[in-house]
Amino acid sequence: MNDxxxxxxxxxxxxxxxxNPDEIQQLASPWRRLGASILDSLILMVxxxxxxxxxxxxxxxxxxxxxxxxxxxEQLVWAVVGLGIMLAINWNHLGxxxxxxxxxxxxxxxxxxxxxxxxxxxxxxxxxxxQLIAQVPFLGGLFLFVDTVCIFRSKHNTLHDxxxxxxxxxxxxxxxx
Numbered sequence: 001m002n003d004x005x006x007x008x009x010x011x012x013x014x015x016x017x018x019x020n021p022d023e024i025q026q027l028a029s030p031w032r033r034l035g036a037s038i039l040d041s042l043i044l045m046v047x048x049x050x051x052x053x054x055x056x057x058x059x060x061x062x063x064x065x066x067x068x069x070x071x072x073x074e075q076l077v078w079a080v081v082g083l084g085i086m087l088a089i090n091w092n093h094l095g096x097x098x099x100x101x102x103x104x105x106x107x108x109x110x111x112x113x114x115x116x117x118x119x120x121x122x123x124x125x126x127x128x129x130x131q132l133i134a135q136v137p138f139l140g141g142l143f144l145f146v147d148t149v150c151i152f153r154s155k156h157n158t159l160h161d162x163x164x165x166x167x168x169x170x171x172x173x174x175x176x177x
Contacts, residue, residue, distance in 0.1 A: 025169040026170045027155065027167060027168070027169060027170065028107045028156060028168040028169060028170045029170065030152050032107060032170065033151050033156065033168055034151065035105055036099065036101035036102045036104070036107055037101060037148070039100065039101030039104055039105070040086075040090075040099050040100060040101035040102075043089065043101070044082065044089070047085055047089065048082055048085055051081075051085075052078065057074070060074070070137070071135060071137055076135065079135055083127070083131050086127075087123065087127075095119050097109040097110060097116055097122065106171040107168050107169065107170060107171065108168070108169055109122055109166050109167075110166065110167060110168075110169055111165060111166055111167075112165050112166060112167050117164075121164065122166070125163060125165070125166075126160050126166060127160075129163050129164075130144070130147065130163075143159075146159065147159040155167070
């Protein structure tokens, strides 16, 4: 009897090549990420600033100019409103791991493993922590600045990428399937 061939044994060859997600998915350049962020900010400002103006928010802020500044309930309400507007205008894009700006720049948010990032993951672990920290007077603005300049690190990841375990890839660089 010949025992060298076992028909029930698993295949002995490597049928899937070893892969590195960073080689397959080209990381987005810092300049493309910055451009997408600027586009997202401009889109949000076009919608939110007129609402803030006509509600009298800017007049109330100007009345308090020169007085000690504290985080007010109105500022918190506007932070929530701004977050709501941002989520509303980007809802469909977030389902694809993008914002409008990232869509225009052909970028996508994915997990560091290369798997797609779900909308809930992007909102709860990427957007929400950043928005909460941004509300802290003085330190919030400093954190946002440091977070932004972190895109110039070697892996082009921001602090909110580190928090959410995500990365941003350039869709123009994906290999044809």
